[in-house]
Amino acid sequence: MTHGTSKSSRTVAVEGIARVEGEGSLRVEVADGHVSEVALSIFEPPRFFEALLRGRHYAEAPDITARICGICPVAYQMSACAAMEDACGVAPDERVRRLRRLLYCGEWIQSHALHIYLLHAPDFLGVADAVRLADIDRRSVERGLRIKQAGNLVMEVIGSRSVHPVNVRLGGFYRAPSPEQVSSLREALLHARDDALATVEWVAAFEFPDVHGEYRFVSLVHPEDYPIERGRVGSSDGLDLTPSGFADLVVETHARRSTALHARIRDKGSYLTGPLARYALNHARLPLVARQAAGRAGIGPVCHNPFQSIIVRSVELVFACEEALGLIETYEPPAPPAREVPARAGIGTGATEAPRGLLVHRYEIDGTGMIRTARIIAPTSQNQLTIEEDLKRVAEASLGMSEADLTWRCEQAVRNHDPCISCAAHFLHVSVVGH
Numbered sequence: 001m002t003h004g005t006s007k008s009s010r011t012v013a014v015e016g017i018a019r020v021e022g023e024g025s026l027r028v029e030v031a032d033g034h035v036s037e038v039a040l041s042i043f044e045p046p047r048f049f050e051a052l053l054r055g056r057h058y059a060e061a062p063d064i065t066a067r068i069c070g071i072c073p074v075a076y077q078m079s080a081c082a083a084m085e086d087a088c089g090v091a092p093d094e095r096v097r098r099l100r101r102l103l104y105c106g107e108w109i110q111s112h113a114l115h116i117y118l119l120h121a122p123d124f125l126g127v128a129d130a131v132r133l134a135d136i137d138r139r140s141v142e143r144g145l146r147i148k149q150a151g152n153l154v155m156e157v158i159g160s161r162s163v164h165p166v167n168v169r170l171g172g173f174y175r176a177p178s179p180e181q182v183s184s185l186r187e188a189l190l191h192a193r194d195d196a197l198a199t200v201e202w203v204a205a206f207e208f209p210d211v212h213g214e215y216r217f218v219s220l221v222h223p224e225d226y227p228i229e230r231g232r233v234g235s236s237d238g239l240d241l242t243p244s245g246f247a248d249l250v251v252e253t254h255a256r257r258s259t260a261l262h263a264r265i266r267d268k269g270s271y272l273t274g275p276l277a278r279y280a281l282n283h284a285r286l287p288l289v290a291r292q293a294a295g296r297a298g299i300g301p302v303c304h305n306p307f308q309s310i311i312v313r314s315v316e317l318v319f320a321c322e323e324a325l326g327l328i329e330t331y332e333p334p335a336p337p338a339r340e341v342p343a344r345a346g347i348g349t350g351a352t353e354a355p356r357g358l359l360v361h362r363y364e365i366d367g368t369g370m371i372r373t374a375r376i377i378a379p380t381s382q383n384q385l386t387i388e389e390d391l392k393r394v395a396e397a398s399l400g401m402s403e404a405d406l407t408w409r410c411e412q413a414v415r416n417h418d419p420c421i422s423c424a425a426h427f428l429h430v431s432v433v434g435h
Helices: 049-053 058-066 073-088 094-125 130-159 179-183 186-204 243-249 275-285 288-296 306-329 379-397 403-415
Strands: 002-006 009-017 022-031 034-042 218-221 232-235 250-253 262-265 346-354 357-365 371-377 426-434
Touching: 022 379, 022 403, 034 379, 049 058, 049 371, 058 073, 058 357, 058 371, 073 094, 073 243, 073 346, 073 357, 094 130, 094 186, 094 306, 094 403, 130 179, 130 186, 130 306, 186 288, 186 306, 218 275, 218 346, 218 357, 232 243, 243 250, 243 346, 243 357, 262 379, 275 288, 275 306, 275 357, 288 306, 357 379, 379 403
Parallel strands: 022 426
Antiparallel strands: 002 009, 009 426, 022 034, 218 232, 250 262, 346 357, 357 371
């Protein structure tokens, strides 16, 4: 819907935009031919998970928080486990840690394949959704679904279910899969790795707007691993903190336009988590096959173009398949499958890398294991301000476009970061208002 005839005075409103998760609205105000204000407003009712956790037993946190998201439940389980184990002073067995990492690889494969093929690629190919994409490129969509199925298999074998796994517990797992069960994943993951390499080649051929952001990248870093389930928190401007130290620096505020909190780093401001940040801070820790794929796709060790995040996600897809294959080859069942985590009064913080970015949990528990306070810092809360900055930058560079093209470009600027507004309804309201 368009109002007015001047490109410096117009209103563009779009209802029911799909391919984002949750309910929200987007406003861009243009005055005198320039973008004067942008706002990503989230109006979905809050679900108060932190309040729900208070008074519950500490061992329940992994399964309760997993219900926050149907696409990245493992991320919530792993961050909850890490925080509770930190509070109780217990470190998991190394074989447990590696099995957790394998399960997490399954989730990365699932989530990245879903975003690349079903949510993001249609933006670059001029179609409304994956159904229409299948009409013009069925082979590619089928490839994406095969990759996602490989991730599902990993989740089923390790976690006992492909959605909301039920095998995770504090200290480890309820049961450890047999070497034969784990080895059975190898063939599907080999095919998925080949498909992931084809995915990098496929998305690298898309046309990308020439837009570059000056981001403060934040992610876990580890001297040995590309980050998933462990590490310190690093940044492109020199942070080097424990998860607890980072949580102390993150300030979350409420804006009237949103039911979600907005995160900033104290005395620094907005920042970006997720694939672009992980890649920029950990490129050297990628396996050779993933680094070579990135090089062939034309991206260097750091990528500042948010539209090319689809390439970086594809590179991470190659990594997740390669990492899972390596973990399978060296798998030894943890015995016992879980280490006991006796409750003690304390505060614990855990951080892992959800597919969309850094996920931090902090809990205070008493001596009986009852949760007294809970804090969950989700990736999208951390990225909201940066998404708005991106939106302003993209809209400013695109004001000469037609109404339809400008609206599409603004929607895409949000979808570049795969925001998980929630796991409920999938629509976004976008309006561009000119004066």
